[in-house]
Amino acid sequence: MEKRDKFIIFIFIFCLLLFSFSIYLKQKVILEKVKIPASLSVGDVIGFDINTDKLSFGTITVGASSMRTLKVDNNYNFPVRVEIDIEGNIKDFFSINEIIFLDVGESKEINLSTNVLTEKKEGNYSGNFIITIKKSWKDI
DSSP states (O other): OOHHHHHHHHHHHHHHHHHHHHHHHHHHOEEEEEEEEEEEEEOSSOBOOOOSSSEEEEEEOTTOEEEEEEEEEOOSSSOEEEEEEEEEGGGGGOOOOOEEEEOTTOEEEEEEEEEOOTTOOSEEEEEEEEEEEEEOOTTO
Protein backbone atom coordinates (compact mmCIF):
# COMPACT_ATOMS: atom_id res chain seq x y z
CA MET A 1 0.00 0.00 0.00
CA GLU A 2 1.35 3.40 -0.92
CA LYS A 3 1.77 6.31 1.46
CA ARG A 4 -0.98 8.20 -0.35
CA ASP A 5 -3.48 5.34 0.21
CA LYS A 6 -2.55 5.10 3.88
CA PHE A 7 -3.01 8.84 4.26
CA ILE A 8 -6.47 8.73 2.64
CA ILE A 9 -7.52 5.85 4.92
CA PHE A 10 -6.20 7.77 7.93
CA ILE A 11 -8.16 10.91 6.96
CA PHE A 12 -11.32 8.84 6.40
CA ILE A 13 -11.05 7.17 9.83
CA PHE A 14 -10.28 10.50 11.49
CA CYS A 15 -13.36 12.13 9.91
CA LEU A 16 -15.53 9.17 10.92
CA LEU A 17 -14.33 9.41 14.52
CA LEU A 18 -14.88 13.17 14.55
CA PHE A 19 -18.41 12.76 13.22
CA SER A 20 -19.21 10.05 15.80
CA PHE A 21 -17.84 12.18 18.62
CA SER A 22 -19.91 15.19 17.54
CA ILE A 23 -23.10 13.08 17.62
CA TYR A 24 -22.14 11.86 21.10
CA LEU A 25 -21.58 15.43 22.34
CA LYS A 26 -24.88 16.68 20.90
CA GLN A 27 -26.74 14.09 22.97
CA LYS A 28 -24.96 15.23 26.14
CA VAL A 29 -25.72 18.98 25.94
CA ILE A 30 -27.88 19.90 28.94
CA LEU A 31 -30.05 22.99 28.54
CA GLU A 32 -31.74 22.88 31.94
CA LYS A 33 -31.58 20.72 35.04
CA VAL A 34 -34.13 21.15 37.82
CA LYS A 35 -34.31 19.33 41.16
CA ILE A 36 -37.79 19.08 42.63
CA PRO A 37 -37.97 17.88 46.25
CA ALA A 38 -40.40 15.03 46.84
CA SER A 39 -41.75 13.19 49.86
CA LEU A 40 -43.95 10.23 50.69
CA SER A 41 -45.09 8.66 53.94
CA VAL A 42 -46.26 5.11 54.49
CA GLY A 43 -48.63 4.66 57.40
CA ASP A 44 -51.86 3.14 58.68
CA VAL A 45 -54.08 5.99 57.49
CA ILE A 46 -54.25 7.71 54.10
CA GLY A 47 -53.35 11.40 54.23
CA PHE A 48 -53.24 14.17 51.66
CA ASP A 49 -50.66 16.93 51.44
CA ILE A 50 -51.45 19.83 49.13
CA ASN A 51 -48.04 21.42 49.60
CA THR A 52 -47.03 23.30 46.45
CA ASP A 53 -43.35 23.76 47.39
CA LYS A 54 -42.52 20.14 46.61
CA LEU A 55 -44.00 17.00 45.09
CA SER A 56 -45.66 15.57 48.15
CA PHE A 57 -47.42 12.27 47.69
CA GLY A 58 -48.98 12.42 51.17
CA THR A 59 -49.40 9.41 53.43
CA ILE A 60 -50.46 6.16 51.85
CA THR A 61 -51.08 2.72 53.22
CA VAL A 62 -49.20 -0.40 52.20
CA GLY A 63 -50.50 -1.53 48.82
CA ALA A 64 -52.12 1.83 47.98
CA SER A 65 -50.92 4.33 45.40
CA SER A 66 -50.62 8.07 45.00
CA MET A 67 -50.21 10.31 41.95
CA ARG A 68 -49.06 13.83 41.19
CA THR A 69 -48.91 15.57 37.83
CA LEU A 70 -45.95 17.53 36.55
CA LYS A 71 -46.24 19.85 33.55
CA VAL A 72 -43.24 20.40 31.29
CA ASP A 73 -43.07 23.05 28.58
CA ASN A 74 -40.74 23.52 25.64
CA ASN A 75 -39.92 27.24 25.59
CA TYR A 76 -37.04 26.77 23.17
CA ASN A 77 -37.17 27.33 19.41
CA PHE A 78 -36.14 23.73 18.71
CA PRO A 79 -37.37 20.29 19.84
CA VAL A 80 -36.21 19.10 23.27
CA ARG A 81 -35.81 15.83 25.10
CA VAL A 82 -36.98 15.59 28.72
CA GLU A 83 -35.44 12.98 31.02
CA ILE A 84 -36.68 12.24 34.53
CA ASP A 85 -34.53 10.68 37.20
CA ILE A 86 -35.13 10.18 40.92
CA GLU A 87 -32.67 10.25 43.79
CA GLY A 88 -33.09 9.44 47.45
CA ASN A 89 -34.92 6.68 49.31
CA ILE A 90 -38.20 7.63 47.58
CA LYS A 91 -36.78 6.15 44.36
CA ASP A 92 -37.87 2.60 45.24
CA PHE A 93 -41.53 3.60 44.95
CA PHE A 94 -41.32 4.66 41.29
CA SER A 95 -40.48 3.12 37.96
CA ILE A 96 -39.93 5.89 35.45
CA ASN A 97 -38.07 4.88 32.31
CA GLU A 98 -39.67 7.33 29.95
CA ILE A 99 -37.94 9.88 27.73
CA ILE A 100 -40.29 12.59 26.52
CA PHE A 101 -39.81 14.53 23.29
CA LEU A 102 -41.42 17.96 22.99
CA ASP A 103 -41.74 19.95 19.79
CA VAL A 104 -41.39 23.74 19.72
CA GLY A 105 -44.03 25.30 22.00
CA GLU A 106 -45.40 21.93 23.10
CA SER A 107 -46.42 21.17 26.69
CA LYS A 108 -47.04 17.81 28.27
CA GLU A 109 -48.38 16.62 31.61
CA ILE A 110 -46.50 13.73 33.14
CA ASN A 111 -48.27 11.52 35.65
CA LEU A 112 -45.96 10.51 38.45
CA SER A 113 -47.61 7.64 40.27
CA THR A 114 -46.35 5.30 42.89
CA ASN A 115 -47.32 1.91 44.15
CA VAL A 116 -46.16 1.07 47.62
CA LEU A 117 -44.37 -2.23 47.76
CA THR A 118 -45.88 -4.68 50.23
CA GLU A 119 -42.57 -5.27 52.01
CA LYS A 120 -41.94 -1.58 52.71
CA LYS A 121 -42.02 -0.56 56.34
CA GLU A 122 -43.93 2.42 57.63
CA GLY A 123 -41.99 5.65 57.59
CA ASN A 124 -41.11 8.82 55.76
CA TYR A 125 -39.33 8.75 52.42
CA SER A 126 -37.83 11.66 50.53
CA GLY A 127 -35.68 12.56 47.58
CA ASN A 128 -35.64 14.63 44.41
CA PHE A 129 -37.10 14.32 40.95
CA ILE A 130 -34.42 15.52 38.57
CA ILE A 131 -35.81 16.95 35.34
CA THR A 132 -33.16 17.30 32.63
CA ILE A 133 -33.91 19.08 29.37
CA LYS A 134 -31.63 18.48 26.41
CA LYS A 135 -31.75 19.47 22.78
CA SER A 136 -33.46 16.72 20.84
CA TRP A 137 -31.39 15.01 18.17
CA LYS A 138 -33.85 12.22 17.41
CA ASP A 139 -33.64 12.99 13.68
CA ILE A 140 -29.99 11.90 13.52
